[in-house]
Amino acid sequence: MTRIIGRTIGRIGLLILFFIAYQLVSLLLINATNTAAKAPLVSSEFLLYTTIAGSLLLVGFMLLYRRQLRGENPRQFGFTTLTFKRVALFIAYFAAMLGVQLLWEQLIIHHILPSPQNQTMIEQAVNKLPLWNNFYDVFAAPIFEEFIFRGFFFNYFFNRKTKRTAILGILVSGLIFGFLHTLDFSVSTLLYSSLGWILAGAYLYFKDLRYPIGLHVLNNFLSII
Template sequence: MGSYLNRQILRIVWIVLLFIGYQAATAFLSTASSLAGTNPDLAAKYIGLTLIASALLLWLFHWLYQKQLAKNNPRHFGHTPLTSKRLWQFILLFAIMFGIQLVWSQLIVHHILPSPSNQKLVDQGVMQLPLWNTIYDCIAAPYFEETIFRGFFLNFFFSKNTLVSNVLGVFVSGLIFGYLHTLSFNWTLLLYASLGWLLSFSYLYFKDIRYNIALHMLNNILGSI
């Protein structure tokens, strides 16, 4: 029992540290964005820090994820080939994500719900530094978030391939994903949590994190248009 608790605590620490690393890279880019209009030279240095931090983190995330799967992989996650059936299933999941975003945007347009504060920050960064923020939000961020919230989280804490473990894993992963995007309990949390639940389901269904990353990327690209 003691060894199990120690192992779980160590896993929590690892996930927290990886999330902090991801937030640090994001903070470098946010600082570059805020300086872009007043101090371009310093902004360029922070862009450099963002690129270096992101490259190191991408390598670290990939290495740790592959190492974790090699050590314990009861669900047999890995690389599954893209068949016509999986392609249509992927398109269906993306259509559901698009539908969620569309309904939510209409609720915002008609002033039924407020615009997510997280999205306001993203939009502000894109306005200040369009190219680098768009690249980061549409490529780097989906990789980091899917590896943390789906790859590591579900593999570490809900690794048993049972109905109870799968349902709880999807629910908790999506809820944490939603809360960390809002940092409050409100209706906006439900938006991000629903996207997190869909992505968690995708990970367990396809058993290949690349499908998740692609879904997340497409969703962010759609949001940036």
């Protein structure tokens, strides 16, 4: 029992460490964004640091994830073959995410909900440094977040091959995903969590991290056009 508790605490610590590393990369880009107008050379240096740190973090995540898949992997996560059925279901999952986004947009337009602070900050950053922030928000952030909230999270805490474990894992993964995007408990948190639940469901169904990454990328791409 003591061994299980110690291992769980260690994995929670690792997951927090991964998230902090991801936030540090984001912080480098924020500094580049904030200095872009007044100090272009300083901004360029921060962009270089962002690229190096982001690349190293991505390689580290990929290596660790592959190591996990070769070890304890009862759900048989890995890289699956693309089929017509999988493409059709991928489209269905994306349609569900699009439905959540459209509902969210209507609630904001009709002043039922305020625009999420997270989204406002993203828009402000894009206005200051469009190319880099759009690339980061559409491609880099979804990849990092799917490794953390789906790949590592399920392998660490919900890898037992039972229906109950799957449902609980989806619920907890989505709630954490939502909370860390709003840092409070509100209706906006619920909407972010809904996207997280869809992404977690896709990961468990397809058993391939590339599918939730693809869904996340498409979702973020639509949000900037």
